[in-house]
Amino acid sequence: MEEFSGEEGSFNSEEASNSVKECIQSIIGEESYRQDTVNQWTAKIVEQALTLLVKQTKSYKYIVSCAVMQKSGAGLHTANSCYWDTVTDGSCTVKWENRTMYCVVSVFAVALTP
Amino acid sequence: MDEFQLSEETVETTIGSSAYQQNRINQWTSSVVETSLNQLSKLGKPFKYIVTCIILQKNGAGLHTASSCFWDNTMDRSCTVRWENKTTYCIVCVFGLAV
Numbered sequence: 700m701e702e703f704s705g706e707e708g709s710f711n712s713e714e715a716s717n718s719v720k721e722c723i724q725s726i727i728g729e730e731s732y733r734q735d736t737v738n739q740w741t742a743k744i745v746e747q748a749l750t751l752l753v754k755q756t757k758s759y760k761y762i763v764s765c766a767v768m769q770k771s772g773a774g775l776h777t778a779n780s781c782y783w784d785t786v787t788d789g790s791c792t793v794k795w796e797n798r799t800m801y802c803v804v805s806v807f808a809v810a811l812t813p
Numbered sequence: 814m815d816e817f818q819l820s821e822e823t824v825e826t827t828i829g830s831s832a833y834q835q836n837r838i839n840q841w842t843s844s845v846v847e848t849s850l851n852q853l854s855k856l857g858k859p860f861k862y863i864v865t866c867i868i869l870q871k872n873g874a875g876l877h878t879a880s881s882c883f884w885d886n887t888m889d890r891s892c893t894v895r896w897e898n899k900t901t902y903c904i905v906c907v908f909g910l911a912v
Contacts (some may be wrong), residue, residue, distance in 0.1 A: 734875055741879035749881045760889070762908050764880035766867055771874040774835055775867065776840035780850045783861040790863075807863050809884075810908050 710759065710789030710808040716752045719793045719804050724791075732769045732800040741765050748804060762807040769800055783809055819856075820864075820905045823849045833870045833900040842866050842903060853907065863908040871900055878894040885909055 728792050743782075746765045768775050773793050781790065787810035795802040827844045831880035833877045845866045869876055882891065896903045 719878035730815050733834050734898055737877045738879075744878045745836050745881035749883055751908060752908045755880070755886065760882075760884040762863060762882045762891075764865060764878065764906065766876065766878040766881065768869070768877075769875040771872060773872040773874040774833065774838060774870040775876070776838045776842045776845045777865065777867045777868075780866045781861075781863045781864065783863070788861070805865065806910070809861055809863075812912065 709787055710810075712789055712806075714755075715752060715806050716791045716793055719748050719806060720795065721790075722751060722752050723793065723795045723802055723804065723807065724745045727732035727767070727800070728797070729796070732767075737767055744802070744804060748806065752806065752808075757808075758813070759808040759809055759810040760811060762809075763804065765802065765804045767800055767802050767813070770796070770798070775801065779805060779806075779807075781788075781807065819852045820823045820849050820907055821896065823852060824894065824896045824903050824905060832898075833868075838868055842868050844864070845903070849905065849907065853909075855886075858909075859912045860909040861912060863910075865906045867904045869904075871897075871902060876902070878904065880906065882908065 700708050721746055744765045748763045749761055790807045792805045824845055827841055846864045849861060849864045891908045894905045
């Protein structure tokens with residue numbers, strides 16, 4: 700994944716990654732996987748992450764997707780591919796885990812044409 | 814939706830009736846997203862596309878996914894394809910953003 704930091708009008712994936720990590724930590728940091736609340740967690744994570752990104756006031760459309768999986772030995776693989784403007788658009792993926800679950804959050808930023 | 818059918822067919826032709834195999838799973842996820850993206854770009858519509866794919870082994874683990882989007886509600890769309898066989902779940906999301 701390429702870093703587009705330090706350029707005007709390009710996506711700063713490091714900054715987005717840090718925001719998302721804080722977001723995940725604050726919502727499920729101390730929690731154990733619970734089937735009855737995991738829906739609320741994924742919804743909160745994507746909403747909060749999106750709110751934080753939009754506050755950065757850059758002219759982007761954003762897509763945030765989150766997957767939370769219980770740790771039980773199952774294999775999980777994810778992949779993304781994007782058909783966009785490679786100069787202005789960017790993405791970042793954050794992988795997080797605690798004792799009972801994995802969380803993978805992907806952020807895609809697509810530049811708004813003025 | 815064209816995109817929905819394309820994604821379903823892509824998953825079927827890539828994974829089909831294969832059983833989950835850890836040493837091949839990377840190839841499958843990459844192949845699904847690349848093939849889907851190629852087919853979508855051939856549609857020739859004025860959209861940027863993002864395709865994500867999750868492949869999960871069936872062993873009773875719980876998996877939950879969510880996505881939120883900050884975009885143009887009138888022009889942009891997404892669709893999700895859920896596919897399974899005896900040993901594997903596959904979830905493909907396609908996001909289309911108008912240029």
